[in-house]
Amino acid sequence: AQSVAQPEDQVNVAEGNPLTVKCTYSVSGNPYLFWYVQYPNRGLQFLLKYITGDNLVKGSYGFEAEFNKSQTSFHLKKPSALVSDSALYFCAVRHSRNAGNMLTFGGGTRLMVKP
Amino acid sequence: ETGVTQTPRHLVMGMTNKKSLKCEQHLGHNAMYWYKQSAKKPLELMFVYNFKEQTENNSVPSRFSPECPNSSHLFLHLHTLQPEDSALYLCASSQGPAGGLADSYNEQFFGPGTRLTVL
Numbered sequence: 001a002q003s004v005a006q007p008e009d010q011v012n013v014a015e016g017n018p019l020t021v022k023c024t025y026s027v028s029g030n031p032y033l034f035w036y037v038q039y040p041n042r043g044l045q046f047l048l049k050y051i052t053g054d055n056l057v058k059g060s061y062g063f064e065a066e067f068n069k070s071q072t073s074f075h076l077k078k079p080s081a082l083v084s085d086s087a088l089y090f091c092a093v094r095h096s097r098n099a100g101n102m103l104t105f106g107g108g109t110r111l112m113v114k115p
Numbered sequence: 116e117t118g119v120t121q122t123p124r125h126l127v128m129g130m131t132n133k134k135s136l137k138c139e140q141h142l143g144h145n146a147m148y149w150y151k152q153s154a155k156k157p158l159e160l161m162f163v164y165n166f167k168e169q170t171e172n173n174s175v176p177s178r179f180s181p182e183c184p185n186s187s188h189l190f191l192h193l194h195t196l197q198p199e200d201s202a203l204y205l206c207a208s209s210q211g212p213a214g215g216l217a218d219s220y221n222e223q224f225f226g227p228g229t230r231l232t233v234l
Contacts, residue, residue, distance in 0.1 A: 034222060043119070043205055043225030044158075090158065102148075102171060103223065105158040 002027040004093050006106035013081045013113055021076040021109045023091030032094035033074040034103065035065055039087045047089075050074060061085070081113045118142065119226035121206050127232045128196065136191040136229045138206030146209045147189040148223065149181060153202040164189060196233045203228045 003026045013019045025031055032051055036044040048059025055067045065076045076089060088110050092103040119140045128134050140147065149161040163171035164183040178200075180192040189206055207223040 036225075041227070043121075043227045044207075044223075046222040046224065049222055102160060102163060104160075107157040 002093050002104050004091050004104055004106035006089075006091055006109045008109050009107075010110045010112060013111070015083050015113055015115050016080050019078050019081040019085070019111065019113070021089050021091075021111060023074045023076065023106060024072050025074060025091070025093045026072065027093050031067075031072075031074075033065075033067065034092040034094075035059065035063070035074075035076050036090045036092065036105075037061075037087050038090065038108075044090060047076070081111075083113050083115055086111055086113045119206060119208055119224050121204075121226035121229050123229060124227065125230045125232075127234065128193070129234050130196060130198070132196075133192070133194040135193065136204055136206075136231075138189040138191075138226055140187055140189075140206075140208035140224070140226075142208055142210075142224060144208040144210050144224070145186045147183060147186070148207040148209075149189065149191055150205040150207065151202050152205055152228070158205070161191075193231075196231075198233050201231055201233045203230050 005024045007022055011021055034049045035047040037047050038044045047063050048057050048065055050057045050067045056064060058064045063076060063078050065074055067074050074091060088108050090108050091106040094103055122137045126134060145166050147164045151159045151161055160173050161175045162169060162181045167183050167186055178195050182190040205228045206226040209223045210221040
C-alpha cells in the first residue's frame with residue numbers, strides 16, 4: 001500500500017526567506033508524486049508533479065520540488081517566500097495498484113508567511 | 116464557464132433531509148472524483164468514475180449515493196446523514212484512462228467544494 005507523510009502541521013517563514021515543506025512517501029514501484037495548494041475557501045490547485053527524469057521539478061508560482069529516491073522524499077521549495085504563498089499544501093502519491101489517476105494525499109502542511 | 120464548478124457552495128441540512136451536490140467539469144475530462152475533507156482527517160477519496168462507470172467506492176456508507184449521468188456531470192445524493200458527515204466535499208476531474216490502466220499520471224483539477232453542515 002502507498003502512503004504519504006507530511007511531518008509538519010505548520011511551517012512559519014518570513015517573507016523573502018526560502019521555504020521548504022517536507023514530504024516523504026512509501027510506494028511500491030515507481031513513485032508518481034504531486035504537490036497541490038489550497039487557498040482559503042477554495043479547492044486544491046495543482047502545483048507540480050514528478051513522473052520521471054530530472055529530480056528537480058519546477059512548477060507554478062515559482063515553486064519547485066526535489067525528488068530524492070534514497071530518502072523517499074519529495075520536498076517542496078521556493079527560494080523567496082511571499083505573503084500570498086500562505087495556504088495549505090498537500091503532497092500526494094499515485095496509488096500503487098493499477099488504478100489510473102487515484103491519489104493518496106498527505107495530511108497537509110499549513111504555510112504561514114509573515115511580512 | 117471553465118474548470119470545475121460545484122453547487123451549492125454551502126449547504127445546511129438536518130439528519131432526515133435529502134439533498135444533492137452537483138459537480139460539472141468543462142475540461143473535456145473523462146474521469147471524475149468525490150473527496151471528503153474534514154478538519155480531523157486528510158483528503159479522503161470517496162468515489163471514482165471513469166467514462167461514467169464507477170471504478171472505485173472507498174467503503175463509503177450507503178447514505179452517500181453517487182450518480183454520473185455523463186462524463187461532464189457528477190452528483191452526490193445525500194440522505195439521513197449524521198453530524199460527523201459535516202465536511203468540505205470536493206469534486207475533481209482528470210484526463211483518465213479507461214479501465215484503470217497503468218502509467219496514467221494526469222493531474223486532477225478540483226472544484227471549490229461544497230461546505231456541508233449536518234445538524
